[in-house]
Amino acid sequence: IRIVFPGDMTAVGWRVLxxxxxxxxxxxxxxxxxxxxxxxxxxxxxxxFNFCKPQIIIISDKxxxxxxxxxxxxxxxxxxxxxxxxxxKVLTTRNDGKLEIALRENNSYHITSFA
Numbered sequence: 001i002r003i004v005f006p007g008d009m010t011a012v013g014w015r016v017l018x019x020x021x022x023x024x025x026x027x028x029x030x031x032x033x034x035x036x037x038x039x040x041x042x043x044x045x046x047x048x049f050n051f052c053k054p055q056i057i058i059i060s061d062k063x064x065x066x067x068x069x070x071x072x073x074x075x076x077x078x079x080x081x082x083x084x085x086x087x088x089k090v091l092t093t094r095n096d097g098k099l100e101i102a103l104r105e106n107n108s109y110h111i112t113s114f115a
Contacts, residue, residue, distance in 0.1 A: 001109050002029045003101070004052070006036035006043070014045040027052035031109065032101065033077070035059045039092070041068045049076040056080050056111070058099060059092040080111070 004027070006014075014036070017023045030052045037043025039059035057073040064070065074089045082088035091099060097115030104110060 001031040001103065001107065002026075003032040003034070004030050004054070005034050008038075008043065009036040010042050011045040014043075014048055018045075018047060018051070024051045030054045031056070033057045035071070035073055039069065039071055039073065040066075041071055044071045044073075046076070052076075053078060056088065057090045059090060059094070061092065061094055063094050083113075 009017075027048065028051055031054055033052060033054040033056070035043065035057055038061035040061075053076070055078050057077045059073070061069060077089035079087035079089045082091075091111065091113070093099060096113045098113070100112045100114065102110050102112065
């Protein structure tokens with residue numbers, strides 16, 4: 001599986017990275033995408049998702065306190081079956097608690113929530 005951990009990357013940084021063909025190529029097989037800068041507006045660049053269509057996007061952040069935390073990533077993921085309750089495209093630590101990603105023997109993964 002491929003996971004993108006961009007840390008506090010801003011949109012400006014994403015634009016620079018997207019100029020690199022090899023980087024764009026690596027994005028294509030992304031399964032899990034952690035939203036940069038805690039999912040805030042200044043870390044969001046929709047152009048990334050021209051090259052990357054992850055199954056799930058994870059936002060690691062505290063409860064919403066600022067308008068800059070309100071970014072809708074859901075259109076950029078294909079979704080995963082979540083706890084037998086349906087398809088989820090975005091998981092957040094603010095709503096889903098601590099998340100653990102475990103690799104399986106068949107080269108797949110499973111995400112567990114510790115809410």
